[in-house]
Amino acid sequence: TQLLEQSPQFLSIQEGENLTVYCNSSSVFSSLQWYRQEPGEGPVLLVTVVTGGEVKKLKRLTFQFGDARKDSSLHITAAQPGDTGLYLCAGAQSGTASKLTFGTGTRLQVTL
Amino acid sequence: EPEVTQTPSHQVTQMGQEVxxxxxxxxxxxxxxxxxxxxxxxxxxxxxxxxxxxxEKSEIFDDQFSVERPDGSNFTLKIRSTKLEDSAMYFCASRLANYGYTFGSGTRLTVV
Known part of the structure; x- marks a missing residue:
């Protein structure tokens, strides 16, 4: 059974602070995706990382895939209240179906 | 932007009923x-x-579950005889090869 552990589970910070969310596994994934989920909604894809060591930037969000493709991180610079939400990492194995194994989630709250 | 559409948004059903x-x-x-x-x-x-x-299917997807794509556009999930523990948000997702998933907004199933 593949598991993806995210840390921290909860994070409450003030506007302007930086933060990093970690996603760790003992399994190797062919790709890793980060999603954001609002209450009562489905996950919305933020980014997909495929290559070990890959770094992708999405405005103030920086995503990194570990060299061994077992872990990933999400770094947010100068957090804003609009960043508040549940962040999920999800790993995909190679193969046609490429089902996703979701992480445990990190709930971020950014206050003024 | 294209969306995955799910209906209904909320379904309440009695235990043992099909949904x-x-x-x-x-x-x-x-x-x-x-x-x-x-x-x-x-x-x-x-x-x-x-x-x-x-x-592919998971251990959760037992004989009570089935899926169909009857007409090339709809994709359905049937639960034959619902149990209390089937209460959950059910998300449909689709993807093109080698791209990230697009999730629907979900159906909240409540079994009473």
């Missing part, structure tokens, strides 16, 4: 999925569907 959850994936997507999320828990894979057949 059908409906999804309209993005039209040119090739892979279709059902996931579920029990309240407070992580998103779990149920089943993947490709080329008009199930390509």
């Amino acid at each position: 059908i959850l409906r999804c309209v994936p993005i039209s040119n997507h090739l892979y279709f999925y059902w996931y579920r999320q029990i309240l407070g828990q992580k998103v779990e894979f149920l089943v993947s569907f490709y080329n008009n057949e199930i390509s």
Whole structure:
């Protein structure tokens, strides 16, 4: 059974602070995706990382895939209240179906 | 932007009744999925569907569950005899090869 552990589970910070969310596994994934989920909604894809060591930037969000493709991180610079939400990492194995194994989630709250 | 549409948004059913959850994936997507999320828990894979057949299913997806793509546009999940523990958010997702998933907004199933 593949598991993806995210840390921290909860994070409450003030506007302007930086933060990093970690996603760790003992399994190797062919790709890793980060999603954001609002209450009562489905996950919305933020980014997909495929290559070990890959770094992708999405405005103030920086995503990194570990060299061994077992872990990933999400770094947010100068957090804003609009960043508040549940962040999920999800790993995909190679193969046609490429089902996703979701992480445990990190709930971020950014206050003024 | 293309969307995955799910209906109904909320379904309440009595234990033992059959329910059908409906999804309209993005039209040119090739892979279709059902996931579920029990309240407070992580998103779990149920089943993947490709080329008009199930390509993978999880242990959760037992004989009480079935999927169909009856007309080339709809993708349904049927639960034959619902149990209390089937109460969850059910998410449909679709994707084109080598791209990230697009999730629907989900159907909240409540079994009473």
